[in-house]
Amino acid sequence: MAVTSNPCIKVFTRAPGAPVSCSASSSVRFNVDGYPFSSPVGELFDGDGGSFTLRISRRVVVPGRTLRLEKIEKSTVSTPRRWEGRLGGQSRKALLDETRSTAKDEKHYSDVALQEDEELLKQNGAQLVQQLEGTCIYLVGMMGSGKSTVGRGLSDALGYIFFDSDKLVEQAGGTTIGEMFRTGREEEFRNAETDVIEQLCSMSHLVVATGGGAVIRPQNWDSMRRGITCLLDVPVEVLARRVVAVGCHSRPLLSGHASLPSEDAAYNQALERLTHIHHERYNMYRRSDVVVSLEAIARKRDLDIETVTPTMIAIQVLEEISAKLQKDRRVS
Ligand SMILES: Nc1ncnc2c1ncn2[C@@H]1O[C@H](COP(=O)(O)OP(=O)(O)O)[C@@H](O)[C@H]1O
Numbered sequence: 001m002a003v004t005s006n007p008c009i010k011v012f013t014r015a016p017g018a019p020v021s022c023s024a025s026s027s028v029r030f031n032v033d034g035y036p037f038s039s040p041v042g043e044l045f046d047g048d049g050g051s052f053t054l055r056i057s058r059r060v061v062v063p064g065r066t067l068r069l070e071k072i073e074k075s076t077v078s079t080p081r082r083w084e085g086r087l088g089g090q091s092r093k094a095l096l097d098e099t100r101s102t103a104k105d106e107k108h109y110s111d112v113a114l115q116e117d118e119e120l121l122k123q124n125g126a127q128l129v130q131q132l133e134g135t136c137i138y139l140v141g142m143m144g145s146g147k148s149t150v151g152r153g154l155s156d157a158l159g160y161i162f163f164d165s166d167k168l169v170e171q172a173g174g175t176t177i178g179e180m181f182r183t184g185r186e187e188e189f190r191n192a193e194t195d196v197i198e199q200l201c202s203m204s205h206l207v208v209a210t211g212g213g214a215v216i217r218p219q220n221w222d223s224m225r226r227g228i229t230c231l232l233d234v235p236v237e238v239l240a241r242r243v244v245a246v247g248c249h250s251r252p253l254l255s256g257h258a259s260l261p262s263e264d265a266a267y268n269q270a271l272e273r274l275t276h277i278h279h280e281r282y283n284m285y286r287r288s289d290v291v292v293s294l295e296a297i298a299r300k301r302d303l304d305i306e307t308v309t310p311t312m313i314a315i316q317v318l319e320e321i322s323a324k325l326q327k328d329r330r331v332s
């Protein structure tokens, strides 16, 4: 993933040879490997019908390849709806699967109840997207708090694009996070994470699952403050159970060098490390614009905390963000 200032990229219309007609108020929206960009046509030059070159004035991620233009829109603030067809179905299914597997005891949740939540999430998403006007959402929180799982569902409900910053760091470095930590390159990982977050923050219509440690760097906050930050607050005992269930190999801060004799031992080790990290970072996590607490959702719905589904959490995230936006509007 290369970062370039003032890059020029060649853009082709969907149908080669089709005329490109843009008015001064148009904006061009397209995506590169799933990264959405938009650029006012003021920066567009060399149009020749089927293709034209676009100068991008902001710092953006440019893989240096030919792009296919998806749409030219008449307004600089465009709706993200056009992404729905491509991304929506799949991530909605993923969230539903995750939610169903979370509802381990099927007696807790009938299909009707699950569908009602799904419906509510969709409705809340459709309402909030109007208020958000493309503002990005950054999910922060401890390892295992559900940033990736909940983030996918949120992006689907909003018609936003979802990114997991850990995955982008791995793609950029051509290695795994586990490998970077194992070979003593945590600093390199943190720098790459900062780069990725900085690049993402120049875009719009994104839900970003940040890495659990993104909050430790003020520079990351400077980037994330361009959007809305949301903390997923999950008790450490729940986190430990989750990460042990999937194995700690992809979370190097939790896995030791020696393999542990039992699941109990793995749980105790994870709990101890998570408690320590949580204590160290607590004040940084609390800087988030909104806080979504798993305990509060469980109380509100009169549920056992372990049975709160990702869909329920995504609904709460939308509610908290909506309340924050309304409050901000009242104040200004
Ligand atoms: N609400 C939930 N209930 C039960 N398990 C969950 C929930 N949310 C996430 N998980 C599980 O916890 C693990 C960690 O979730 P993940 O989304 O990867 O967290 P993060 O991105 O914050 O590290 C995954 O195995 C996921 O399936």
Ligand SMILES: O=C(O)C1=C[C@@H](OP(=O)(O)O)[C@@H](O)[C@H](O)C1
Binding pocket: 141, 142, 143, 144, 147, 166, 177, 210, 211, 212, 213, 214, 250, 251, 252, 253
């Ligand atoms: O808390 C941390 O410092 C880390 C959290 C991980 O991300 P998840 O929160 O997605 O597990 C990953 O970025 C890396 O292992 C470091």
